[in-house]
Amino acid sequence: MKVEIITIGNEVLRSETRENNGEYLSRILTGSGIEPVRITVLPDDQDLITEEMGKAAGRCDAVIVTGGLGPTVDDLTRQAAIALFGGQTELKDEITESIEKRFRELGLQTPESYRDLARIPAGARVLPNSVGAAPGLALKYGRSEIYLLPGVPAEMHSIFQSFVLPELSGGDGEKKTVIQIFGLMETSVEERLSRLFDERLKAQISITADPAGIKLYLPARLVKDDTIDSLRKLFGSHIFSIASEKMEDVVIDLLKNSGSTLSVAESFTGGLLASTLISVPGASESFLEGFVTYSNESKEERLGVDHRLIGRCGAVSEEVCVSMAQGALKAAGSDIALSTTGIAGPGGATAGKSVGLCYIGMAAQDSVYCRRMQFPGDRYTVRLRGVYVGLDMLRLRLSGEKERLSKYIVTDR
Amino acid sequence: MKVEIITIGNEVLRSETRENNGEYLSRILTGSGIEPVRITVLPDDQDLITEEMGKAAGRCDAVIVTGGLGPTVDDLTRQAAIALFGGQTELKDEITESIEKRFRELGLQTPESYRDLARIPAGARVLPNSVGAAPGLALKYGRSEIYLLPGVPAEMHSIFQSFVLPELSGGDGEKKTVIQIFGLMETSVEERLSRLFDERLKAQISITADPAGIKLYLPARLVKDDTIDSLRKLFGSHIFSIASEKMEDVVIDLLKNSGSTLSVAESFTGGLLASTLISVPGASESFLEGFVTYSNESKEERLGVDHRLIGRCGAVSEEVCVSMAQGALKAAGSDIALSTTGIAGPGGATAGKSVGLCYIGMAAQDSVYCRRMQFPGDRYTVRLRGVYVGLDMLRLRLSGEKERLSKYIVTDR
Incomplete structure (x- = not known):
């Protein structure tokens, strides 16, 4: 099953948008064992879109086109598809009704420009859009299926996941097993993998790393009965998932299953x-409250951190971090509390405390933990690393991985 | 000056790397007034690379190819270029010397595989790589110049900035003016633009929209002496920037300049x-404290929201939203406070309150505001829309735009 991806739009071509539909689609397709063979970004040029859509369909099994389906004058993909299919169109009342319903719910009149969205290439299937106005479309062209999806990422993701991916993964793709690891350097992961796989096999594993962890993608042919067990032995509690769920999903699940409540002091x-x-749906069952105590005064008033402690140790210190976690635990009445204090940069460094110095704390009734980290990266990266180190400490605690946590126990409190 | 970008590599095509050379190049080119007309991501397939490189060169003034220049077996771009130029090669001693010097400095022997890097298409220019081993190459093909650059982002950026961009921007590039707008639908922005520009001119303006606002990119030829003034009249206080700064940058600047402090209750x-x-460096001067009051109990304890008020009106109500803002103002002792309460979904809807219903409040000593919104989109989009509606209310207040805010004043409190 070979798939080409075409993303449409002058703003995409000029990187004037954060939308990265090509990357999203190729990642999900690859993870589902479907091979993306080409990604093309094209401008808002109707003739060019028609031409390239036809060529792509002639080369592969499916073409996914995103963008240019909306109601504005530079939305030309529907027109390009109509041209590709010889100009024959039909008017779909279901599209009009769905758009009118959407605007009615928002208390608005349907703008005239939206009426055109109901005119589609004859024979096209409508892929309903539960998030926005413009529906997706699917058309058979030669031996290939062309899917037209809106460019707005949330809308595209929804239609792709609901309709396109299920149709495509009926194919002969090879699924990949995803192993997610936290708390090891990428080079160290590579070294450990060499104990299990020879160089030829190892080269077939792709590895990605970011502040949320390291992902290993293992093609199915590499995964024998005992491979997962061997990887678990190799990486121990560093493995936080053998699926594509995120660290925050894992943590919220663990909180729910243990019936524990959480507060955070940041x-x-x-x-x-x-x-x-809170990005995880249903987080409200476990997440009670957050304190964004950015000023020293708020650390004192909200969390009961001692004014003199801040004076003596500084706000960025193990002592204050621990006191913040304990304060959040008490104020929120939660079972566990996480805390963070550090220097995200670019300013804020002092003698002996450089940008990237961060403390992450965790308090429960029976014990208190604190990790000192020196993070590389820019302001956002430092903050993101802090978030995931905290979530990983929480994960280790909730899953009973005492050994790795034990070295962060703060004993003299 | 029309440029095509081709990025090479199975790992790029499968989004197994974070490298995004296409986006980088298109952003810098666009900012320099050079038009990227197509971006193509191709697999490690030598014949395909040869073919597409030739086609691209036939369509435009310059082609920038990244990736596939290294010494490993899947690095095929140099071979593809040699094929495109009929197989003629030459051996460049300067490349060999530079690579040997690099390895010598690292205290290493030059691996045999690196010797091939010195064999390049006959007539190609060498673009030295000051960051890594493989140099860039430039070749004249028909009326077009083909630039081959390494895929490693740091190496690519260095060669591109030092050699490619200066050559290209000798051309007829044109800078763009960015106008940023908040609080209008994209269709409404288009309608207003029609009052100022005829259809032919309007088509040259690119428009992007996301929860953080709408961006208009005007090519310099459209910007006359009075154009910015006319746009200001057209969009009034909906314009929040005539540069590329973000809404949060604008708001933090306004807070600093007015010496005001802020707290938020979310x-x-x-x-x-x-x-x-807090993503804005230096936010600590103005941002005192945040209350993430997710549970009803925390709304009551932290912000003093009346238990009976929540019982009577529900947590998602104007009354509770206003009380949250007033509570944050008092608890944090800030000059202004923002508050948010709503249903981000996918769960949480009740009779009469559907997913996407949100209230955004703002309190100061002299007045209280609240906006009721029914946001479309998924959980993250709804939350993001809430954030930017709140920031925009704050911006209007701080910049003295009373008129648009006045309709959100809550009078009976």
Whole structure:
């Protein structure tokens, strides 16, 4: 099953948008064992879109086109598809009704420009859009299926996941097993893999790394009955998932299953830890409260951190980090509390405390933990690393991995 | 000056790397007034690379190819270029010497595989690589110049900035003016633009929209002496920037300049509002504290929201939103406070309150504001929209745009 991806739009071509539909699609397709063979970014040029859509369909089994389906004058993909199919169109009342319903719910009149969206190439299937106005379309062209999806990422993801991916993965693709690891350097992961796979096999494993962890993609032919067990032995509690769920999903699941509640006290992460947890639907069952105590005064008033402690050790210190976690635990009445204090940069460094110095704390009734880290990277990266180190400490605690946590126990409190 | 970009590599095609050379190049080219007309991602397939490189060169003034220049067996771009130029090669001693010097400095022997890098298409220019081993190459093909650059981003950036960009921007490039707008639908922005520009001119303006606002990119030829003034009249206080700064940058600047302090009380945005503000370096001067009051209990304890008020109106209500903002103002002792409460979805809808229903509040000593919104989109999009509606209310207040804010004043409190 070979698939080409075409993303449309002058703003995409000029990188004037954060949308990266090509990358999203190729990642999900690859993870599902479907091979993306080409990605093309084209401008808003109707003739060119028609031509390239036809060529792509002639070369592969399916073409996914994103963008240019909306109601504005530079949305030309539907027109390009109509041209590719010889100009024959039909008017779909279901599209009109769905768009009118959407605007009615928002208390708005349907703008005239949206009426055109109901005119589609004759014979096309409508792929309903539950997130936005413009539906996706699917058309048979030669031996290939062309899928037209909106460019707005949330809408594209929804239609792709609901309709396109299920159709495509009926194919003969080879699934990949994803192993997710936290708390090891990429070079160290590579070294350990060499104990299990020879160089030829290892070269077939792709590895990606970012602040949320390291992902290994193993093609199915490499995964024998005992491979997962061997990897678990190799990486121990560093493995946080053998699926594509995120660290925050894992943590929220563990909280729910253990019936534990959580609060967080954040300084340098500044709400990013709370926000990452709350991004998981249903987080409200376990997440009670967050304190974004950015100023020293708020650390004192909200979390009961001693004014003199901040004076003596500085706000970026193990002592204050521990006191923040204990304060959040008490104030929120949660079972566990996480805390963060650090220097995200670019300013804020002092003598002996450089940009990237961060402390991550965790308090429960029976014990208190604190990790000192010196993170590389820019302001956002430092904050993101802080978030994931905190979530990983929580994961280790909730999954009973005492050994790795034990070295972070703060004993004299 | 029309440029095509080709990025090479199975790992790029499968999004197994974070490298995004296409995006980097298109952004820099666009910013320099050079038009990227197509971006293509191709697999490690020598014949295909040869073919597509030739086609691209036939269509435009310059082609930039990244990736596949290294010494490993899947590096095929140099071979593809040799094939495109009929197989004629020459051996460049300067390349061999530079590579040997690099390895010598690292205390290493030059691996045999690197010797091939010195064999290049006859007539190609060498673009020295000051960061890594493989040099870039430039070749004249028909009326077009083909630039071959390494795929490693740091190496590619260095060669591109030192050699390629200066050659290309000798051309007829044109800078663009960015106008950023908040609080209007994209269709409404287009309608207003029609009052100022005829269809032919309007088509030269590219428009992007996301929850953080709408961006208009105007090519310099469209910007006369009075154009910015006319646009200001057209969009009034909806314009929040005539540069590429973000809404949060604008807001933090306004807070600093007015010497005002801010606190936030968040429910459905769950830390995302605080985190967005704190992403701006130096936010600590103005941002005092955030309350992520996700549970009803925390709304009561931290912000003093009346238990009976939540019982009577529900946590997602104007009354509770206003009380949250007033509570944050008092608890944090800030000059202004923002609050959010809503249903981000996918769960949480109740009779009469559907997913996407959100209230955004703002309190100061002299007045209280609240906006009711029904946001479309998925959980993250709804939260992001909430964040930017809140920041925009703050911007209007701080920049003295009373008129648009006045309709959100809550009078009976």
